Amino acid sequence: MTRLSTFTLLAATTALVATPTFAQDNGSAIDSLVEQVAIPHETFKLDNGLTVIVHEDRKAPIVAVSMWYNVGSKDEPKGKTGFAHLFEHLMFNGSENLPGDYFEYTEQIGATSVNGTTWFDRTNYFQNVPTGALERALFMESDRMGYLLGAVTQEKLTNQIGVVQNEKRSGDNQPGGLVSYEKLEALFPEGHPYRHSTIGSMADLSSATMGDVQQWFIDKYGPNNAILVLAGDMNAAEARPLVEKYFGAIPAGPVNTPAAADVPTLEEPKRIVMKDRVATTQVRKYWAVGGLRDEDKEALQVASQILGGLASSRFDEKMVRGDEVAVRAWTSYQPFHRVGEFSMTAEVKPGEDPNKVETMMGSILADFVINGPTEDEIERAVTSIVAGQVRGLERVGGFSGKANTLAEGLLYEDNSDAYAEALADYAALTPEDVRAAAAKWLVRPPLTISLVPGERPPYVEPPADGPAEGLAAKEYEPTPREIPPIGETEALDFPDVTHTTLSNGIELHYAQRDAVPLTVISMQFDAGRASDALDKRGLASMATTLLSEGAGGMDAQAIAEEKERLGAQISIGSSLDDTSMTINALSANLAGTLDLAAKFLKEPTFAEADINRVRAQRLAAIAQAKNNPNFLMAKTRQMVMFPADHPYSADPLGDETAISGFTRDDMMAFTNAYLRPENAEIFVVSDLPLEEVKAALEAEFSDWTGSGPVGTKVFPDTPLTNPQRDVIVVSRPDSPQSVIGMLQFVPVDPMDDLAVINAANEALGGNFLARLNMDLRETKGWSYGVRGAIQRTDETVGYIVNAPVQTDKTAESIKALDYQIRNFLEDEGVKPEELSRIQAANISALPGQFETSAAVLGAMVQNDELGRPDDYYEKLSEVYAAQTQESLDKALRDILDPDAFTYIVVGDVDEVIPQLEEAGLTYEVLEQ
Template identity: 55%
Template sequence: MRIKSILAASGASLVLAACTTTANDMDMASTSTSAAPMADAGDMGTAKPAELASLIDEVEIPYEKFTLQNGLDVIVHTDRKAPIVAVAVWYNVGSKDEPKGESGFAHLFEHLMFNGSENAPEDYFQYLQEMGATDYNGTTNFDRTNYFQTVPTAALERALWLESDRMGYLLGAVTQQKLDNQRGVVQNEKRQGDNQPGGLVFYEIIKALFPAPHPYDHTPIGSMADLDAATMDTVQKWFRDNYGPNNATLVLAGDISPEQARPMVEKYFGPIARGPVNEPAMAEITELSSDVRTVMKDQVAATNIAKYWTAPGMLDRELTALTVGTQILGGLASSRLDNALVRDEKLAVGVSAGNFSFQRVGILNVSATARPGVDPALVEKRLNELVADFIRTGPTEDEVRRAATSTVSGTIRGLEQVGGFGGKAVTLASGEVLADDPDYFAKQLEILATLTPGEVQAAMQRWMTRPSMTLVLEPGERDGTYEEAASVAAAPTSAEDAIAEEQITVTKIRPKPPIAGTAELDFPDVQHVTLANGMRLNYAQRDAVPATYVTMSFDAGSAADPRDKRGLESLALGLFDEGTTTMSSQQIAEARERLGASISTGGGVDRSSFTLSSLSANLVPSLELMSDIIRNPAFADAEIERVRNQQLTGIQQELRTPQSIAARALAPLVYGADNPYGGPGSGTTESVQSITRADITGFKDRWIRPDNGQVFVVSDRPLNEIVTALNAVFGDWQAPNVAKGTKSFGSMAAMPTEPRVVLINRPNSPQSFILGGQRTPVDPREPTYVDFLNANNALGGNFLARLNMNLRESKGWSYGVRGAPQTNENAVGYVISAPVQADRTGDALAELIRETGDFLDSNGVTDAELERIVTAQIGELPGQFETSGAVLGAMQQNALYGRPDNYYETLAARYRAQTGESLDAAVRAAIDPDRFVWVVVGDASVVRPQLDQLGLDVEVREMGQ
């Protein structure tokens, strides 16, 4: 689980999603698995949820901590379930510590620290891939900067060498050219976020709640002007002041003991000299003198009304009470706002509430998105009334317990992961750096276990009766002028200048240690059983946590939608848990929360699925709830209209969001408008409005039935218990007396014989979104599919691929570029996506065309690329299937494409047999550089003149066409 789910409430609103800046693109754990016995499958009607106290007993992360003489704090947690170790380095510095005129420096330096150090001068992703690392990244927020990667145990020493080199030996490798390039990348990251609907809102919130001078008066991404002003002297001083070992914490979690770890840590980090210690900036909890109201316009589908209050930070005793209070108010599926505004009164299509807590301060938030056609003033009035009523009356005991159980169950299900954004390493590091206590999460759980309704009410009364900021975001053109960068990275004037600018200084030679072998993947054994209802059960046992994951997958997906009823599958799936013949949608939501269960729908274009994530102690009642949802949906007319309005609003938002605009335009051009893969899965306004209740019940009867699906289970419980439980709950499920559904793919669209461009005009866009695609003859069932994937890893498949290294790392025109297969059961497309700064749209598209053409013509996979890619793919295999969720997904992929159960265990041998020639042959048989259709979403007044210079056929469309 991500620690944020304890420290900040779920249900984050759109505008607060920007609180944490991640550059380049939190799990509480226990070694204990002694869960309470699973309820007897024969006691379905009387099975009760496990007690909250017993659930909390499952949550612990045993660790040892020691400190080096230079001040580096080291925390080690042992978890032997897989031959991998999570490595996390947290620096006690964030954007709140930036002086005036240097906003964005912490984040800018996070980028620079991925650009090479004195003994590892290449992009760090090069070294991470050599190690077979997974879950690697770096992030910056108001309070800290962190770096993390999960590596095979045999590569741990290499990982420690790498992290220590950028901690102690970085500055000699920071050149002016790297600074200019990463400044451009960060500015494009800012443009990319700001270009989204609502992307400018968070700046207004911060400005109103924490007016300057205040440590939290600016966002981590910084201002364009301050990024322009960054010089070599200022960024080097920033590093010297903040990145010493005594301002850092190293956490190792996984296949390692403290006794094994200490000598390696001493060897690589011990010689690094101490530096200054950053004393995190103190910050008062500001209070508005009176209520503030701001109205903004943007490319949003419906009006959003949001209210914000300043609050205490994460170290305050009231943190947990405020978090639970906002969950009950608008974070849970059963929340007060959901029940009143969305379900009963149908004034809103969505609501949220959250407690967004930083180290020193927090922000309480409630919001509602008005249903189109409803007066936003009425929504705002009811929102204020409901908040006031909650503060006046407080929550019930049942609401508090449900919120607590939901939090704890999410924590338990996250026990498997050692690293990544939300693993054990991050949890320990966060507590140590921000609260001076690695066990901070456990103390929050202790408070949660005994929290009373009175404590929640008192906290809400204290903080949500103070003056607030109301921000109304309305559909329309943006107001004001967008902040743009003044600087342009200066290209070297000559080859000699380029070499001089890239010259690095090595202050101490530190040879990289060898990687001590390669671990082989041991994919869990998969067993197959036929259930009493005839469904095939695919089962794998994983006992790291007391949890069970169940997916019922049906051969449907959006490809099952009739041509004139697109969006039917999406609408139907959205209705299954909105009321059954015996339970209302509110009762279903409350039952899930009492059980600590998650039941979600999805599946994609080829399959429709229902996935249960359950505590094993609560498996039987959770399965009972899942069965009722799948087998007995009421499809009540009122619920159909409510969910239809939500889907229609979502469609309108897709028509305003750059990535979605491009995807909706590209699909029919690649697959054909009449092909099942050629239409948007969410449908169109016209198609969704035409869907009737008979269409929805017909979809269920034709597609969601036991003779059209399979069951996939990953659990800590043995197979016989799982079979007994499934048969008890689903064994009597019979197929209806109607024919199963059939899909018709028909003919595909004719592909162009030369590239063409469709420009969709989205005025006032600081970035353009480029999406190019074509259909390929690739078959995912054939062995050469793996060759195609690895060839693409050289062209567009990862950070080091040529397309990204060109437009991001070389030119700084984009935050990130990817090329990837669009793999479906009956067709495989290939898509290149590139968000680029508006004034470089034409140049960027020209580079994409040139780079792709060169690669497919004569400049194929090099020996160095082959070695890097194969090494990475083999090394990553053990880490890819660390969690039950990953195993569950892999089992479904194997079933979809008819692969053997041990498919992933066979990949290492396939990778080792690959050659440059075999990869070139695979990718050149798949992609034709002359058959790309390029969709560009941007401001036509800026972009069209650039595209005209390329000599391509350009068709201009307006948004919504």
């Protein structure tokens, strides 16, 4: 599962009584807002020590169920690194009364946002479930807490060791993927709990025995070592009897006292030089600093924002936009339970001296430590942080929702209200507070890692000798328990959508959601990368990037600062078929946010200096992407499937030659042709009434007009056909994993409703339980994850498989994928249990899919693009309920041809080609 940072920036939540304006009297406004941010909750403890937190939020018929265990990788002894993360995987592999995969049962109840994560300090599991499924969810969570060991087998353990090792290979395979190991070993002394990575070592994982794993569970996963948070459509009175019923009989286990750890200070600066597949040198500096219990944590977070976190940061202003010695530069602060990590990174601009860049990093930091930040910098940083909290107000669960926020505070700081105290501390910070924290922590000797272009050392794995001698395994008899039924799930009530037009003819689509004081807007233009002429590929992407680099007499620095003062997010980008501006505004600041956004569209500057700077950044990004296996896969896929003169054949990041020659006239030509009112639609979800939203839009866009012809995209009349190619091998030497891709066009109209096809694909490739993933991951242990998906564009529909696998299983994996697909299409279609699971999951999950304004907005956009009615999602349950095995089989068998796939492998040709030859697979090699 995903490994995440502990610090989630306090995704606090509440219904806000007022909506103070950030643009004026900023400090007072922040104080006012912070005072109103609250997650009211009740806490109780069972006799066995399980702590339960309950937060009531009735906005949607869902409940977030979040279980946090007080155990992470810092608690692992020598020789058992990776055990906490390995056990997280095992707890998804079935329990005594829920045999099989845990996801089988989450799909039955329509759970969404399902995941588990492990980090240095904790292991957590979370999901959002329909209210009617809460009792079943509590049973499920309790079964893997108290009734697991009777279901853990040697076969499961061996399999998950392989899965975790492939997760490790996947990260290691990325450019710079080996830096974290060197960093931890250099920053922390021998024996320090934070010295080893959460993923662990290959040798320790291979040596895990059943007895050791059983004892690890007994020692660490008792109810008295856990916090359960329930947030959503219920209250403590409703929750307590259910928690008592399912968790009360689980006996307490040993008390796990988290490993203590001091914050180390290096005796002198350390310097490490590493070579890897990077396009330009990266200079990285690290310090071990105070963590979540340290009084400086808020000041360090704000220091990080000002130095290199904000778009207006000093690193951006001086190194990226000023002297232009770096193409990117940033800082980060990650506080953990016992310690924290502060880092500074700069990617050196090609042709610049890395020593000069490092010197500049030091001088910027020195100035900050001596003179401190300005009041304005503090206000902008804190405004951005607090606005981020408001954006988290909609979520009851997920990675940074209310449930996790409450659990994190109680686990690390013995205070479930820690988020509120932190927000108050942010609001009270002074420039001297921030300067002093930087002076305290960041003048100590740093660790400097220079990651330079070159051949990384050969990737060496220890031999898989199997488990070492350990504790003797025990036999555990399952304890039968009665599984509760699933209650009724409320039908989805999608917000009503109103359609109107602005005075200049732009269509406006509006829905109201009042959970938080936010207005989310998407302005859609029919453009995208497909609008680029053959000799101008990359123009749409680069032009939209430049819109926020200068407009309305403001330069990039002024624009960034204004967004931060407003607490606004404004992003502009191009997908394959569309260009969009997305605006996320505090509703109180909607007018100011729209005023800034309108400048981008109506008054772009396109200054030559900005064009040259963004050009250098784009070329550096392309050079770096060529080292990324996933980018190489995407690039090769486009090249293979589309003729050279097709708009979709372009490199996802554009053509280097074309980018090198772009001028201001090119930028203006694109914006004049495509970013204009005649080519735009606006979609809005807001707590404000339509009249206010429309008036604010009219104020900025009523005078906006286009001139000249509207741009049109040109697609060839010749139908696309599936190329008949051998296995295409893209050479990427010394890769510990091969990334396998499969693709074919399918005979489907892009405007068709794909609901039934996508549902059928949930049995074949579309989710965790699909056959492709279950075979290569859960049965064979060769991959961390495999997916097959329908990919829709305006002109085509394709089926794409992505399968990263360990290098020595490349050819066998191709054979396995081919077998699974042929077996599904020719012999064994959807099984009765798959049909039941798919129907239950899709119907029950509908109410939880639209918890946030962003989710509603995305659905509105897609409904409009595909000509669907506004109530499309409300009627989907009827479509799902009507499906049969035969209808799902037909949906895929009518469109997929097992002989029409093109296979691509990105990997080490020296390792891959002998396997292909032995398997009788013909191939062609593409050198980069």
